[in-house]
Each structure stands twice: as C-alpha cells, then as structure tokens.
Amino acid sequence: MSLKGKVILDKPLAAPAAEPLRAQQTLAEDDFIELDDAPEPGLAAGLRPRRRHRLWxxxxxxxxxxxVVHSAITLWQTWQDSRLLxxxxxxxxxxxxxAAxxxxxRELRLLRRLERVSRQRAWAEQLLVEQGSGRARAFCEQLAHQSGLDRSDAYQRWLHSLDEQEQDAEVLTLYSRQVLSVPDRQARARVLKWSGxxxxxxxxxxxxxxxxxxxxxxxxxxxxxxxxxxGIRLGALSRLRLLRSVxxxxLYAGVSEAAIDMGMDLLGLELAGRLSARAGQGVGAGLLTARLGLQTMDLCRPVPWQGDEKKQLGGIRRALIDKVARLMTKSE
Structure with missing residues (x-):
C-alpha cells in the first residue's frame, strides 16, 4: 500500500459569489422563482376561528x-289543585x-330596518360604480320617503335640479350633497355636543x-x-348590532385614514397636555366619543360619502381643545 502525496487543486472548491444588487437594477423574469404548487383553497377556511357562540x-x-316544560308541568298541577288559581x-x-x-x-322589525340600510348602501355603491341611468331617481325617492326627508325643502330643490340625461352616479351625488346634508349637519352637531x-x-x-x-x-x-x-329607530338587538358594526x-379602518387621524389625535392631545394632565385625558375621551359618533354616521348613511363630504375630526378636535381650555382657565 503506497501513500500518495498532497494533492493541490488548481481552483478552490467554493461556490461563486452572488452578484451584488446595484441601484436602479432591473430584474428579468428569470430572476424570480416560480411556485410549483398553489395554496390549498381549504387551508384558509380551516384556519378561520370557529364560531364558539353557537355552543352558547x-x-x-x-x-x-x-x-317552558317546567312551567307547563307546574301549571298543570295548579289546575289539578284549584281551577280558579x-x-x-x-x-x-x-x-x-x-308581551314577550x-x-x-318589534325587535326583529327594527333589526330588519337596520339591515335594510346596509342593503341600500350596498345598492348605492353599485349604482355609483356602474355607468347606468334611470334607476337612481326612484331609489333616492324611496330613501327620502322612508326617512321622512321627502317633506323637506332640500328634497324639493333636488327634484327641480334633476335632468333626464343625468347618470345614476350624478343623481346619487346630488342627493347626497343636497338632501342628506340636512341630517348630516344635525348628526355632526350631536357628535360635537356629546363629545364636548x-x-x-x-x-x-x-x-x-x-x-x-x-x-x-x-x-x-x-x-x-x-x-x-x-330616521332610524333602534331596539335592543339593533342597538347591539349597530354597536358591533361601529x-x-x-378597529379595521383604512390604514392611511387611521394613520392620519392618529397623528392628528396625538397633536390634539399634545396641545391639550400643555394645559394639564386632566385636560389631556378629557380631550382623549372626547376624541374617542367623536370617532364613535362619526363612524355611526357613516353606517347610518344610506349613500356613501362623496368626495370631500366626509369630514374628519379636524373641526371637532379644535372645538374640544378650545372647550377644555376655557374650562381649565375658569377653574384656575
């Protein structure tokens, strides 16, 4: 058995280094890895939480x-003992x-009315997307009749401003800005009152x-x-349903909108915090109430907000800070 000497390789056994990425480098289709198997469709459904409230x-x-069975048995025994009792x-x-x-x-009827608002909002969103005509006017007239706005002056002005050549999206936009602006102002005043x-x-x-x-x-x-x-009346069930939706x-609002509102809320709390810690707590509670009220307006509105109609917390935030500042100034 003979021993061989040391063998020196000409090239090192090392993997070639990957080419570093450069600025503004354009990647071709070959640079990406294609997945062979698509995710199973039943996997997402299996990961969903089970509805435990069914057991409850x-x-x-x-x-x-x-x-019910115990009451029936007791009533039958009472009849056997005394007919009068x-x-x-x-x-x-x-x-x-x-009575029950x-x-x-009554609760089921009020709950159906609240669910009808959701269906009307979905239909309004569909009319705004589609390029159709001739369906929005009857829909808006039905909305005005159900909410009692058909007797208002704004509704009459909206009727006179309509044209037969207008699209459904234009009719809904006019109805939103001319007719629904009346309850919007009333609801916004309520939000400012309760949050203040x-x-x-x-x-x-x-x-x-x-x-x-x-x-x-x-x-x-x-x-x-x-x-x-x-024009929406609430019962116990419909109140719980609306509160859960709000x-x-x-919690699941748009990321951009939530980020903007959060930044403005922090600014408002910082301005109020310069007065005192109690003022900051008061403004925080008022902003939470205002956000809850504005979200309720959004869900109760049968037609989605158009353009810049949806007012954020800017005006309410400044009014809250001014009101708390006046209160703390008087207390001092």
Missing amino acids: WSGVALLLALL GAAWSLALGLLAL LGSLW EAAVMVAASPLAAVDMLLVLWRNLRMIEDITGCY LHNM
Whole structure:
C-alpha cells in the first residue's frame, strides 16, 4: 500500500459569489422563482376561528326549553289543585307570553330596518360604480320617503335640479350633497355636543374610572341620538348590532385614514397636555366619543360619502381643545 502525496487543486472548491444588487437594477423574469404548487383553497377556511357562540346559544335555547316544560308541568298541577288559581296563572302567563312575543316582533322589525340600510348602501355603491341611468331617481325617492326627508325643502330643490340625461352616479351625488346634508349637519352637531360633554366631564372630575363608565353610557345615548337624525329607530338587538358594526369598522379602518387621524389625535392631545394632565385625558375621551359618533354616521348613511363630504375630526378636535381650555382657565 503506497501513500500518495498532497494533492493541490488548481481552483478552490467554493461556490461563486452572488452578484451584488446595484441601484436602479432591473430584474428579468428569470430572476424570480416560480411556485410549483398553489395554496390549498381549504387551508384558509380551516384556519378561520370557529364560531364558539353557537355552543352558547345552544345552551340558552336548552335552558329556555326546560323553563317552558317546567312551567307547563307546574301549571298543570295548579289546575289539578284549584281551577280558579290555575285560571289566574294561565291568564298571567298568557299575557306575559303575548308581551314577550310583541317585544320580540318589534325587535326583529327594527333589526330588519337596520339591515335594510346596509342593503341600500350596498345598492348605492353599485349604482355609483356602474355607468347606468334611470334607476337612481326612484331609489333616492324611496330613501327620502322612508326617512321622512321627502317633506323637506332640500328634497324639493333636488327634484327641480334633476335632468333626464343625468347618470345614476350624478343623481346619487346630488342627493347626497343636497338632501342628506340636512341630517348630516344635525348628526355632526350631536357628535360635537356629546363629545364636548364627555371631554368636559373627564377633565373636570377627579374620578376617572366613574367618569369613563358614564362616558360609555352616554356614548350609547349618542348612538341612538345620531340614528334618529337619519330616521332610524333602534331596539335592543339593533342597538347591539349597530354597536358591533361601529366597533368593528373602527378597529379595521383604512390604514392611511387611521394613520392620519392618529397623528392628528396625538397633536390634539399634545396641545391639550400643555394645559394639564386632566385636560389631556378629557380631550382623549372626547376624541374617542367623536370617532364613535362619526363612524355611526357613516353606517347610518344610506349613500356613501362623496368626495370631500366626509369630514374628519379636524373641526371637532379644535372645538374640544378650545372647550377644555376655557374650562381649565375658569377653574384656575
């Protein structure tokens, strides 16, 4: 067995270095890697959270069924013991059942009216996108009749300003700017009123926890006040549905809009913070109330905002800071 000497290779066994990227370098199609397999369509559906509230509603339904069965058995035993007492209990339970059914029917009717606003808004968005004509006028007349705006002077001016040659998008834009501007002004005044009161309440009181509970209760009152400006009545179910939609839209708002509003809110808090810490807390609570009110206006409006119609928190923010500043100046 013979040992060989050291073998020296002419070229090093090293991988060639990748070409560094240069400024303004243009990449060709060969520079990209194509994926062989597309993601499975059922994968995204499998990653969605399950609806756990179904189990909760099933438990509630079972509990109600047990209560009904127990009440029926108790009523039957009462009839066996005393007919007069059984008749009295039957009358009381019958009246209670009729009242419950009436309340349930009213809640479902108000909930359907709120859902109708969402369908009308979706139809208005479709009319604004399509290049059609002849359908928007009847749609706007129906909206005005349902909300009670057909008796206003703005609605009459809108009717006289219409032309048969106008497109559906133009008709909806005119209706939004001429007719819906009336409830918009009323709702914006409500938002300024409730947000200003919330800011003053938090800024003037030392009990912040109690004040925040009061602000939460007053925000629910503000939502009902704003919906009344657009001719919408709320029940318990419809109020919960609207509140959930408002909070959902506030959490998942557009990134650019949220960034702009957040920057302006921080500016407002900084200006208010120069007065005192309580003033900054008051302006923060007022801005949150104002944002909640503006989002409620957005959902209650049957026609989307057009152009620069959607006013941000600029005017309300400045009014809140001025109101809190006057309050802190008087207290000092």
